[in-house]
Amino acid sequence: MVLRSPVEPLLAQARDMVPAPGALPGELRFQPKFNGYRALVFTLWSAPGPLVQSRRGSLMQSRFPELVDAAADLPDGLVLDGELVVWVEGRMSLEALQRRVVSGGRAAAGLAQEMPAHFIAFDLLQVDGQELLQVPYGERRAQLERLFTDRELSARWTLCPETTDVATAREWLTSWRQVPGVEGLVPMPCS
Template sequence: MELPVMPPVKPMLAKAVKGVPHEDGWSFEPKWDGFRCLLFRDGDEVELTSRNTKPLTRYFPEVVVAAREQLPERCVLDGELFVAIGDRLEFEVLQERIHPAASRISRLAAETPAGYVAFDLLALGDDSLVDRPFSERRAAMEQVLAGLPGPCHLTRTTTDPAEAEQWFEQFEGAGLDGVIAKPLDAPYRENLRSMLKIKHERTADVVLAGYREHKTSTPEKPLLGSMLLGLYDGGKLQHVGVSASFTEKRRAELWQELQALVCPIEEHPWGEWTEFLVANPGRVPGTQSRWSQGKDLSFTPLRPERVLEVKYDAMEGRRFRHTAHFKRWRPDRDPESCGYEQLEQPVSYDLARILGIEGGGSR
């Protein structure tokens, strides 16, 4: 492989902001919920690399085939790998592809094939485009990638902030993660937060069900690492996620504060799960999966008597998609009143319309 931009390349990054900017000079696009991926093609040679430059090629053979069939013969693209089931992106299904067994990868490539959506162009033919403004890189992408039927796609964009705000509200129903804003006059700069990301932010009242100790905790100086959170469903307390961002001082205070709630696992709502050796679909705490081999996932059970308010961005199935952020205690709430019905449900939206296929169109 011999391209004007060669791996390893660390992708350009984004910093979080509260809302869509309304001043001139921005291009907006959907924020895809998948694996960030740099794609390098030189004839029949195709390489896929992750955000941290690790190879992804062997895990997505169907994307390699599609790149040879649909993309320019010599190009470097920045984009996202995704798996769609029906009208939604499914990140959990995508995660299953990172597996050491070639037979499993081949089976999943056929059963739940991945797609690739391109949102930046770093090189085309013999020309590097990284020093050109995004407006020129986007124009070049539209020339060479327009009309792709999939599994390779060109992301849609707009320069209208009102339309970007509409996307922010609508596209979550298809599993997307928010909106990205790119400065039209900016070059491509590796590993710099030159873009903006606008993500959904919500709150929920959840039940504190246990904790794990911090990796630096010692018997002389015990520290809380993460809180295990639950929500009631049909009278049963379900594991919904964790909250983990605390200062060292606060970790010590919380560990002391919660000792009065410690209870035997046999008396805990999650005691029935201790017999399992592998993770189940509910991702109960204290169980193992291939993502957690070698990690200590034991937890200290607490009587489910305290309620806290947390901030979260999105759900993945019946769990918080990312670590939730502690906001405050809610002594006024009854734990049994904290259920899934309080969670905001995004309006459904057809992923095909976002990708500009099946009657849609690229912008």
């Protein structure tokens, strides 16, 4: 099955503490929860081009032309799940991102230059036109990491940090609480 927009992504809940080992069944992975806009990026070169979809199904690629341009680095038939963020003066700015989301036309192009958006990818939902929703998360994550390595993705594309080490997760939670735009951690099963 090939995924087509709109796709409704699963929602994650940030935690403000790291569960104790054994508190939840199975081994866990931890990722930071960013305060941005949840989005999916579709690379459908047979269609009008790459699509950027909000979590509610709205298409937003006209508001983020720099991501559409950067999608040329991605293979056809891909669906990435992640978070749109905008950095202003070295900090994530939800206000700037909200301004970007409501812009269009020339304003969108100007804002793309002034305050470019970045996509923090944390899941791979489709590759080579093959839907991966039934594939265990660990396998999807490995494919996502290979995509970043093989394509040498940078600039607009960021691979979301992840750890299975509880001590590292606790350190992240402590040190990142001071970082505007990071809301907490998202624990998830390794499989």
